[in-house]
Amino acid sequence: MVDKQGEGARGQPATSAWSVPTGRRTDEWSQCVVRIAEHRDRAAFAKFFSHFAPLIKAFALSGSSLSAAHADELVQEVMLKVWQKAAGFNPEKAAASTWVYTIARNCRTDMFRRLQKFDTQLEAEDIGFELEGDEPTMALHASRGAVRVRELMSDLPQDQAQILAKVYMEGKSHSETAAELGLPLGTVKSRVRLAIQKLQVFMDAGWEE
Amino acid sequence: MVKHHPDTNTLLEFAASALPAAQSVVVSTHLQFCSECRQRLSQLESLGATMFEDAEPVDINPSLFDNVLARLDEVQEDRAANDANASPMSWTVKQIRKGNLDELQWKKVTRSLRIADLGDIDGAAEFSLYHIAEGGRIPQHNHSGTEMTLVLQGGFSDETGSYHAGDFITREAGDIHAPTALPGGDCICLAVLESPLRFTHWHHRWLSPLLQLRAG
Numbered sequence: 001m002v003d004k005q006g007e008g009a010r011g012q013p014a015t016s017a018w019s020v021p022t023g024r025r026t027d028e029w030s031q032c033v034v035r036i037a038e039h040r041d042r043a044a045f046a047k048f049f050s051h052f053a054p055l056i057k058a059f060a061l062s063g064s065s066l067s068a069a070h071a072d073e074l075v076q077e078v079m080l081k082v083w084q085k086a087a088g089f090n091p092e093k094a095a096a097s098t099w100v101y102t103i104a105r106n107c108r109t110d111m112f113r114r115l116q117k118f119d120t121q122l123e124a125e126d127i128g129f130e131l132e133g134d135e136p137t138m139a140l141h142a143s144r145g146a147v148r149v150r151e152l153m154s155d156l157p158q159d160q161a162q163i164l165a166k167v168y169m170e171g172k173s174h175s176e177t178a179a180e181l182g183l184p185l186g187t188v189k190s191r192v193r194l195a196i197q198k199l200q201v202f203m204d205a206g207w208e209e
Numbered sequence: 210m211v212k213h214h215p216d217t218n219t220l221l222e223f224a225a226s227a228l229p230a231a232q233s234v235v236v237s238t239h240l241q242f243c244s245e246c247r248q249r250l251s252q253l254e255s256l257g258a259t260m261f262e263d264a265e266p267v268d269i270n271p272s273l274f275d276n277v278l279a280r281l282d283e284v285q286e287d288r289a290a291n292d293a294n295a296s297p298m299s300w301t302v303k304q305i306r307k308g309n310l311d312e313l314q315w316k317k318v319t320r321s322l323r324i325a326d327l328g329d330i331d332g333a334a335e336f337s338l339y340h341i342a343e344g345g346r347i348p349q350h351n352h353s354g355t356e357m358t359l360v361l362q363g364g365f366s367d368e369t370g371s372y373h374a375g376d377f378i379t380r381e382a383g384d385i386h387a388p389t390a391l392p393g394g395d396c397i398c399l400a401v402l403e404s405p406l407r408f409t410h411w412h413h414r415w416l417s418p419l420l421q422l423r424a425g
């Protein structure tokens with residue numbers, strides 16, 4: 001059974017770590033992944049599962065993009081990858097939540113491709129890019145920015161937030177988003193740029209177009 | 210020093226895995242050249258992660274955890290099997306990412322132009338490598354859809370400016386240009402021309418059978 005207790009407020013487990021500007025991350029989810037990597041710790045894995053599996057399922061079901069059965073399959077695939085790839089996780093370079101998000105995103109893309117029966121067989125790992133966190137300022141931006149980004153995102157106008165959610169949570173392109181919302185493509189693109197401009201100040205100064 | 214980058218919309222679609230496969234290959238190859246865009250990608254991914262973390266959790270059947278536990282030890286074998294079964298396009302993409310361009314099939318088009326057609330890939334009408342001999346010129350042409358180009362080696366110039374290794378250039382439908390390779394060496398570019406059926410690309414094509422499945 002999965003231990004469902006003691007996780008604190010959902011989505012905020014790492015509050016203290018977010019405000020630490022540099023150095024090794026000490027949030028509990030990063031610690032979980034390190035324990036999985038170093039000790040093949042199944043209790044840590046169970047704890048990680050109990051927090052993230054319901055979020056992965058929510059991600060899978062966003063915009064009805066997958067059936068319930070496929071969503072369960074996705075949860076399993078992502079958690080198997082967490083077990084398999086834990087040794088490659090570097091808590092100094094990335095937050096565990098970002099790491100698991102990118103795994104879920106890649107697994108979902110692979111599942112979309114499998115279900116679609118594409119002529120072109122490609123894995124998300126072929127066409128994506130795995131960041132290694134080699135930029136000296138990356139960890140700094142990632143940690144300092146995160147807490148502000150969350151605040152700013154809740155302040156975004158609904159029409160911008162809705163589009164970001166469609167692209168990120170549902171994996172839809174700008175043109176698909178435009179078609180679904182009955183908006184011109186140019187409007188979708190400019191709303192995305194407006195939203196990112198508002199967030200960019202807190203992420204980086206180097207975002208000129 | 211890379212001067213031309215994917216715009217925010219393109220990089221955000223890439224970060225969300227919402228960009229078609231061919232365009233994703235061009236963007237990810239640019240990222241190998243460009244630490245600035247790697248940093249922007251890191252930020253855009255953390256934005257996605259923030260939304261992911263704040264999603265409303267959906268209950269999980271407890272048996273799912275037991276299923277995962279039972280499968281923990283089979284993972285490595287699966288991975289080995291996948292590597293052995295890599296598809297031709299997967300192989301092609303790996304050669305581009307590694308810079309093994311001589312491994313690909315090149316065809317001579319003119320005295321100064323060779324093209325490697327990289328094959329069919331979703332989201333693209335054309336997906337190719339161009340090899341322009343030093344000083345050589347591609348005949349003037351226009352596009353039926355958006356074209357993304359990445360300079361892999363050397364450089365070229367056209368009516369809009371000069372571009373060098375790592376530069377990422379977007380041309381909109383209707384733009385006309387005639388690129389000429391810069392002096393100093395041959396120029397190799399990776400280019401993808403958007404499919405004219407952009408609105409029916411993979412996500413939509415995939416959705417319709419699912420809807421039928423659910424109705425039934």
Ligand SMILES: [Zn+2]
Nearest residue numbers: 214215243246
């Ligand atoms: Zn760049």
